[in-house]
Amino acid sequence: MSKAELTRIEILRKSFDLIYKNGYQSTSIDEIIATTKVTKGAFYYHFKSKEEMGMALISDVMHKELWPAVKKSINTTKDFRKNLYKMLTDLLIEHPVLTCEYGCPSVNLIQEMAPLNEHFRKALKKNLSEWQKLIEDEIVRAQGVGQLSADHDPQNIALYVITLYHGVRNMGKVLGKGYYMTFLKEFDNYLNSLK
Amino acid sequence: MSKAELTRIEILRKSFDLIYKNGYQSTSIDEIIATTKVTKGAFYYHFKSKEEMGMALISDVMHKELWPAVKKSINTTKDFRKNLYKMLTDLLIEHPVLTCEYGCPSVNLIQEMAPLNEHFRKALKKNLSEWQKLIEDEIVRAQGVGQLSADHDPQNIALYVITLYHGVRNMGKVLGKGYYMTFLKEFDNYLNSLK
DNA sequence: TTATTAACATACTATATGGTATGTTAATTC
DNA sequence: GAATTAACATACCATATAGTATGTTAATAA
Numbered sequence: 473m474s475k476a477e478l479t480r481i482e483i484l485r486k487s488f489d490l491i492y493k494n495g496y497q498s499t500s501i502d503e504i505i506a507t508t509k510v511t512k513g514a515f516y517y518h519f520k521s522k523e524e525m526g527m528a529l530i531s532d533v534m535h536k537e538l539w540p541a542v543k544k545s546i547n548t549t550k551d552f553r554k555n556l557y558k559m560l561t562d563l564l565i566e567h568p569v570l571t572c573e574y575g576c577p578s579v580n581l582i583q584e585m586a587p588l589n590e591h592f593r594k595a596l597k598k599n600l601s602e603w604q605k606l607i608e609d610e611i612v613r614a615q616g617v618g619q620l621s622a623d624h625d626p627q628n629i630a631l632y633v634i635t636l637y638h639g640v641r642n643m644g645k646v647l648g649k650g651y652y653m654t655f656l657k658e659f660d661n662y663l664n665s666l667k
Numbered sequence: 668m669s670k671a672e673l674t675r676i677e678i679l680r681k682s683f684d685l686i687y688k689n690g691y692q693s694t695s696i697d698e699i700i701a702t703t704k705v706t707k708g709a710f711y712y713h714f715k716s717k718e719e720m721g722m723a724l725i726s727d728v729m730h731k732e733l734w735p736a737v738k739k740s741i742n743t744t745k746d747f748r749k750n751l752y753k754m755l756t757d758l759l760i761e762h763p764v765l766t767c768e769y770g771c772p773s774v775n776l777i778q779e780m781a782p783l784n785e786h787f788r789k790a791l792k793k794n795l796s797e798w799q800k801l802i803e804d805e806i807v808r809a810q811g812v813g814q815l816s817a818d819h820d821p822q823n824i825a826l827y828v829i830t831l832y833h834g835v836r837n838m839g840k841v842l843g844k845g846y847y848m849t850f851l852k853e854f855d856n857y858l859n860s861l862k
Numbered sequence: 863t864t865a866t867t868a869a870c871a872t873a874c875t876a877t878a879t880g881g882t883a884t885g886t887t888a889a890t891t892c
Numbered sequence: 893g894a895a896t897t898a899a900c901a902t903a904c905c906a907t908a909t910a911g912t913a914t915g916t917t918a919a920t921a922a
Binding site: 713 | 902
């Protein structure tokens, strides 16, 4: 990896950390460069604006941080219920970077920026769609092997599960990590209600 | 109502509108006073800081805006399933102020400020607890008249419903109002799965 | 080796920001 | 009716902010 490439990565990593904790609009470029060895000239050499850096954040860092955790956990067993349950526990409990206090960077950015910036909204939607499709495929597989009635709409269930994840990430900020456990119990009830 | 009281209300109403759409940290006091007939002197006569105004927002305006809508819809029928369903449709579809694009002011503020300001977190949690208790009481009532097994934990169900609401408010920002309908169908499935 | 360009570094600007200092006016109290 | 205070209004300040202008240095191509 070239030195220039390393600089770009350093900017994006630090931006990710700061934006994850303080939000996009409240994270200044001055703060980013003050906490790295990157100067303002370097920043604006790699990104023509703060928005362009934000877009790179969504498609590069954010996606690379969340996608592998999701993708590997959805296939661990043959039971779609266990797989969906594990997917959420892996994200909520086991993920090495995300915390209950600060929630999920993707959920946070949707909340803050989706209504304010159409570019952000579309990029975030793209990440969401990819996750949605992964869950849908798992539902379809489950229906194929008779674990679930074909009456259910895979898309609806996929979106419903993602909705739950977004909700619990928000609630966790107020109620603390203990709520994650309470929620997972109720999520298990929901999965078992799917016949 | 005194003239001073009216000024206070005007500050809070405009702050509510701006913060609802742009977030707390990105709404400046200059912007609030520029879009009202209030001056900076008046603002700081009524509130000693931006944070104090934010606290008043949460306990006064935000609560008064959301609480009546919730409280009246939870009692409309004798079937707790219909009541919970109506509660969410009233909030999501019928509320005269909230929109799909900007979501729910309370959910938004939790997302943005709960990790950054303990005063905010506690005030927001208090509003949440009040809603939670209302739903719990309705569940307990339903259990009392045999609409629902006593095995279920009313607190868990209440929090789960609120979690769904928080989630759908977030997802709606990306997917648009059409998703509210899709979600409500799946929410109905969940309610009917509660035996 | 020289010319060129990629990859920065530094200094600066215009505007925005939360908050303060110091006024002024209208209402209330005595 | 005078004194007091509540309820503002105006001017100002230090700092923060996204972005620019103009350098400099190290790598690469000719």
